[in-house]
Amino acid sequence: MSVFFEDFTIGETNVLGAYAFERDAIIAFARLYDPQPFHLDEDAAKATIYGGLVASGWHTASGFMRCFIDWLDRRRQESAARGEQLPPVGVAPGVNDLRWPAPVRPGDVVTYSTTVLSKRAIHRPGWGLVTRRNIGVNQDGVEVLDFTSMVMTGRRSL
Amino acid sequence: MSVFFEDFTIGETNVLGAYAFERDAIIAFARLYDPQPFHLDEDAAKATIYGGLVASGWHTASGFMRCFIDWLDRRRQESAARGEQLPPVGVAPGVNDLRWPAPVRPGDVVTYSTTVLSKRAIHRPGWGLVTRRNIGVNQDGVEVLDFTSMVMTGRRSL
Numbered sequence: 252m253s254v255f256f257e258d259f260t261i262g263e264t265n266v267l268g269a270y271a272f273e274r275d276a277i278i279a280f281a282r283l284y285d286p287q288p289f290h291l292d293e294d295a296a297k298a299t300i301y302g303g304l305v306a307s308g309w310h311t312a313s314g315f316m317r318c319f320i321d322w323l324d325r326r327r328q329e330s331a332a333r334g335e336q337l338p339p340v341g342v343a344p345g346v347n348d349l350r351w352p353a354p355v356r357p358g359d360v361v362t363y364s365t366t367v368l369s370k371r372a373i374h375r376p377g378w379g380l381v382t383r384r385n386i387g388v389n390q391d392g393v394e395v396l397d398f399t400s401m402v403m404t405g406r407r408s409l
Numbered sequence: 410m411s412v413f414f415e416d417f418t419i420g421e422t423n424v425l426g427a428y429a430f431e432r433d434a435i436i437a438f439a440r441l442y443d444p445q446p447f448h449l450d451e452d453a454a455k456a457t458i459y460g461g462l463v464a465s466g467w468h469t470a471s472g473f474m475r476c477f478i479d480w481l482d483r484r485r486q487e488s489a490a491r492g493e494q495l496p497p498v499g500v501a502p503g504v505n506d507l508r509w510p511a512p513v514r515p516g517d518v519v520t521y522s523t524t525v526l527s528k529r530a531i532h533r534p535g536w537g538l539v540t541r542r543n544i545g546v547n548q549d550g551v552e553v554l555d556f557t558s559m560v561m562t563g564r565r566s567l
Contacts, residue, residue, distance in 0.1 A: 280471075283475065284474050284475045285471070285475065286478055286482075287498055300498075309471045313471070340445055340447070340457065343466065347506060347507070349504040349505070349507060
């Protein structure tokens with residue numbers, strides 16, 4: 252387990268972790284960022300296309316980010332424990348094909364995973380770009396999130 | 410001002426509103442969803458690629474969503490005030506080409522706008538699909554968010 256560009260293999264899939272979508276967190280997120288009836292209130296949500304309260308899609312994506320960062324942190328700690336010098340934390344210049352194929356409801360636990368699609372060197376010294384496909388699947392095996400991301404990733408060999 | 414599929418014109422641009430990224434909201438979002446040093450703590454952020462605290466990209470996108478929903482609500486209220494029967498609230502099956510071309514820093518005010526790229530009928534009765542390009546620009550005119558979205562939009566004529 253490391254966090255260097257060289258150590259990610261194309262085709263490698265990692266389970267990042269799980270995020271539990273509690274009712275109160277769904278509503279709190281929606282009040283701030285996505286105040287639609289099906290995200291805010293269970294009674295109002297019954298009359299909508301979803302038939303009940305569902306999480307904002309941006310909340311579902313943010314749950315991925317939380318699990319991804321926690322996973323990277325665990326990998327960084329393992330590298331540090333081996334005495335390796337850590338690369339700087341990378342940033343993500345973009346995301347493509349972001350889809351929410353099924354809704355997330357209160358009590359759902361979404362497990363996120365990431366697969367390395369491709370990797371390439373970039374002009375910026377010390378960095379590579381890793382393209383990942385990321386998915387979220389609920390406790391019933393239903394996919395609720397799917398997107399690709401480009402992540403700048405520090406290189407071991409400069 | 411209406412919210413019906415028929416009333417959106419290809420090429421039409423609307424300013425949705427502005428969202429102020431306060432320092433405390435940037436940190437609160439990051440603690441829950443994107444706990445990286447450059448989103449969490451001003452001192453820790455100084456040593457990173459950004460040289461200071463910046464908002465999570467998912468926060469910048471969520472600020473768009475807040476302004477988009479508030480704008481739709483205003484349009485719905487105007488339709489209702491004219492005695493029109495309102496269409497159901499539409500949902501967004503996906504987002505493409507999501508980019509964060511520049512960081513958002515504490516105190517930045519981001520103005521979001523949306524342009525109709527295309528629209529088409531879909532098989533689901535009563536609905537059309539509107540493809541939009543959405544951007545966010547800070548108080549200095551620098552673009553900080555850019556993506557396209559597909560939004561299911563209720564039809565006037567069934």
